[in-house]
Amino acid sequence: MVSIDEVARLAGVSTATVSRALSGRGQVSPTTRARVESAAKSLGYVVSSSASSLASGRTRNIGVLVPFLDRWFFSTVLSGIANTLMRRGYDITLYSLTADREQRRVIFETFLRRQRVDGVVAISIELGDDETERLRELDLPVIAIGGPNPRLTTLTVDDIAVARLATEHLIALGHRDIAHIGASPEFDIDFHIPTRRRQGFEQALADAGIPAHPALYEPADFTIEGGFRAAKQLLGRPGERPTAIFAASDEMAIGAILAARELGYRVPEDLSVIGIDGHELGEFFRLTTIDQFPLGQGERAAEAILEALETKDEAPPIHEPGRLPFELIVRGSTSRPSEREG
Missing domain, CATH: 3.40.50.2300 (Response regulator)
Incomplete structure (x- = not known):
């Protein structure tokens, strides 16, 4: 099995730099990141999710709340989220959030509290006060597409x-x-x-x-x-x-x-x-x-959640809404x- 030391030697950097480059945490120049990723790919090196989680306290997994999985708009937004997160080495876990109150209660009070995700993206779902409070109690970055929700960072179309x-x-x-x-x-x-x-x-x-x-x-x-x-x-x-x-x-x-x-x-x-x-x-x-560029909506939401993760320990959460473009x-x-x- 290829080790992180071999990747570091091939890329000409330290093991700490390899870790930062492949985890997405910390500052690494685009040139160095590309060199590390190229070395890892040529050697067939894959970051161990369990080891990475233990070292970073991260699961490299984002929870996505979506009302419909069989509608073109939602699946396209989801594609934008998934593609962007995948490029940064993140997985996603889908939660289909219907109008069923009991199902929603279980998702917010059980599934999301198992600490299996690093952040949450909600796609065009109006969250109740209790649900919003459950999300805030997780102390995780949350990005909502739709809105407005004054207690969460939202990306909205007028x-x-x-x-x-x-x-x-x-x-x-x-x-x-x-x-x-x-x-x-x-x-x-x-x-x-x-x-x-x-x-x-x-x-x-x-x-x-x-x-x-x-x-x-x-x-x-x-x-x-x-x-x-x-x-x-x-x-x-x-x-x-x-x-x-x-x-x-x-x-x-x-x-x-x-x-x-x-x-x-x-x-x-x-x-x-x-x-x-x-x-x-x-x-x-x-x-x-x-x-209204649904693919771009997903990409922007994913970028926002990744940025929030990178700055989570450096600044308080920002709840200013962002306007999404249309043409x-x-x-x-x-x-x-x-x-x-x-």
């Missing part, structure tokens, strides 16, 4: 601003009859993101002097199938039909495009469609979207309403 930007894009194109596909009540949990997006939609309409019509709202479940059914309702009702649809997620927007096509509408000539997320299928469907990506699913004719 969902009202995101929805306003999507709606203002349609208004700027000349649309006035704009429908919105939002969320059913059972999906309007954890920071009420769908409600905030509907608020942004209605604020943009009000600022433009456009009344919001209740008949131009349809709830769904943030899936392609849900968006498909909701769009069929909006487009199949008697009376005036929308010239544009703003869906609160890209998956629902893709469902709306498929429904429009099935009903004989051309997108964007007969109907403009915009979503939110930056879904990987968006480019395939030429979907105009507000990209309008215009593709081929939106156009001026006048272009529907001809």
Whole structure:
């Protein structure tokens, strides 16, 4: 078995430097770190997790709380977290945090208290006061994506601003009859993101002097199938039909495009469609979207938790929220309403 001394000799550094470089603890220049990692790789040296834990008091494992494992957005954020942590030699432990109170109690009062993680990342989960207190009692770095939670360091997207930007894009194109596909009540949990997006939609309409019509709202479940059914309702009702649809997620927007096509509408000539997320299928469907960079959200959260670990003993925890970026990506699913004719 290759020893740390052999890695040190090959890299031309001390064993202490090898330990710092491979553990991620302490100051090591990028050049030295790369040299040590190259030497370790060429020799096939792997840091013993048990030995590392004993020496550093760290498990090199991060707990991740996530509400859904089968939804594209959450799995993409999770990929960003996992990839970033893996590059730094950290594992992750997933905790699927549903609305079940007993399950949540067990996770916070038992699993997270076993001292098997060095820090916690919570993805778009609204934590109760008791749950937040349980996390703080662990005396571990915690990064929350979503928020706000004034007692934790949070990375947030302004969902009202995101929805306003999507709606203002349609208004700027000349649309006035704009429908919105939002969320059913059972999906309007954890920071009420769908409600905030509907608020942004209605604020943009009000600022433009456009009344919001209740008949131009349809709830769904943030899936392609849900968006498909909701769009069929909006487009199949008697009376005036929308010239544009703003869906609160890209998956629902893709469902709306498929429904429009099935009903004989051309997108964007007969109907403009915009979503939110930056879904990987968006480019395939030429979907105009507000990209909130979910992979980047995960990467930023992982970097924040690693930075918090490195400075844990040097400074008090920082609870200032950080704003996550978003950007309008215009593709081929939106156009001026006048272009529907001809």
